[in-house]
Ligand SMILES: [Zn+2]
């Protein structure tokens with residue numbers, strides 16, 4: 001998107017379109033480079049994603065990189081970041097059934113998560129099969145930076 005970045009003053013052709021957490025939401029106001037180098041977070045005392053349930057083994061530096069130097073993503077509910085091999089996983093994107101078919105590791109995690117909502121096996125399979133990027137049930141796919149395992153969680157509109 002066209003427009004000047006509030007932090008560096010440049011017009012690089014890309015601005016962050018989601019809101020940040022903090023005193024100013026910075027929607028459509030900062031460029032990805034000022035997110036990546038930490039200047040947007042430090043200048044405006046914001047976080048771009050909120051990490052609420054990281055495993056204990058995750059170093060504080062990783063949490064800070066996620067919160068202060070990593071663009072967030074948009075989910076139906078409060079977004080969660082996923083972790084593997086004691087590190088943050090890379091966010092691949094929102095995913096539907098057709099994106100997940102080839103990732104049995106991610107599908108396994110989704111089945112466990114959805115069954116935990118109190119659904120029986122048939123209901124779980126039906127919901128997993130209906131996951132859609134543009135639908136009312138969406139998965140969020142991640143990939144471990146170390147071992148390549150795919151991870152996912154789902155949420156509902
Ligand atoms: Zn900038």
Ligand SMILES: [Zn+2]
Pocket residue numbers: 084085144145146147148149
């Ligand atoms: Zn891993």
